[in-house]
Amino acid sequence: MAEIGFIGMGNMGYALLKGVLKEFPAEKLIFTAKTSETKLRVHAETQVVYAESNAECANNCKYVVLAVKPQYYPTVLKQIRYAVTPDHVIISLAPGITIASLKETLGSDRRIVRAMPNTPALIGEGMTGLSYDAEEFSQDEIDMVHRIFGAVGKYADVEERLMSAVVCASGSSPAYVYQFIEALADGAVQFGLPRAQAYAFAAQAVAGAAKMVLETGEHPAALKDKVCSPGGTTIAGVAALESAGFRGAILKACEACYEKSEGIK
Template identity: 85%
Template sequence: MAEIGFIGMGNMGYALLKGLLKEFPAESLVFTAKTDETRRRVYSETQVAYTQSNAECANACKYVVLAVKPQYYPAVLKQIRYAVTPEHVVISLAPGITIDSLKDVLGSDRRIVRAMPNTPALIGEGMTGLAYRAEEFSEDELGMVHKLFGSVGRYADVEERMMSAVVCASGSSPAYVYQFIEALADGAVQFGLPRAQAYTFAAQAVAGAAKMVLETGEHPAALKDKVCSPGGTTIAGVAALEDAGMRGAILKACKACWEKSEGMQ
């Protein structure tokens, strides 16, 4: 019997599965996917066994990761309702779908963890928010949940009411960062830097800046100020970004993301 099973092999499920293989043996994992083509492809790439149905996958493991899009939850929950027991730990990756709503379908004694990871988990640099009712789990079970997400990056426990804010901060934001890298590279290409080099310079600058925030513990504004020499090139660029409304645009993106997540309930 496997320890961890994945129902769904979209971008997030696949990223987590691949990330876990760096810490867990393939024999401890199992998955299922919507099509035979996807199942065969993922198996050929990972050597992780698969099942033909969602209920079979749930029966084959203790920790069931629901890695399907929110609109597919009603059908999937109906399929696994009688396969999931009080001994299972169900880990939901869907934004907006609450623990109570999952218990309403699966049973009030079913034990649910809500998790919001992001796709950098694929390379061990993920960030995951976790919400659960601690009294429902043993220390070993919570240890396994933390090990699962710790194996693909960082994690933090949050109150469930904060999960939509986690979607804003890390769940969806890699897409915004990719947009920024692409635009920054385009700016460098405009002035003659070869495109491949421009992507490398821009991406490494973002990676290094993020690491400075995490490792120094300094406020991002203080780190920004250290780059901005009086009358220099950086403060000129910062001023242009402020004039263009960069800060406001990001806040609007977060608001739109939060509202979408909350509307999925």
């Protein structure tokens, strides 16, 4: 019997599987996917065995990672309802689907962890928010959940009521960062820098700036001020961003993201 099972092999399911393979041997893992083509491809790439159905996958592991899109949850939960037991640890990756709603479908004695990872998990640089009732799990089980998500980056435990805020801060935000890098590169290309170099300069600037925030512990505003020399090029650019509503646009994006996650819109 395997230890960790993955239901769904989209971007996030695949990223987690690849990351966990750094910590666990292939024989400790099992997965399933929607199509036979995906099952065969992932098995060939990872040597992890696959199950023919979602129920079979759940039956053959203790930790069940639900890595399917929210719209597929009703179908998947129906398929595994009688396969999961109170001994399982069910890890849900879907935004907006609460622990209470999952218990309502699967059973009140089912033990569930909500997780919100992001796509940089594909390269081991993910950030995951985790929410669960610690009283329902042993310390070994909590350690295992942390180990799974530590294999693809960093993680932090948060209250469940804050999970939609986590979606804003890290779950969806890589897309905004990619837009920023693309726009920054376009600006450099406009003035003659070759496209490939423009992407390299812009992406490394973002990576380096993020690392400065994480490693120095300084407030982002203080780090920004250190780059803005009086009367210089950077403060001119910052002023232009402010006049164009840069920060307001980010706040609007977070508001839209939060409302979608909460089912408000």
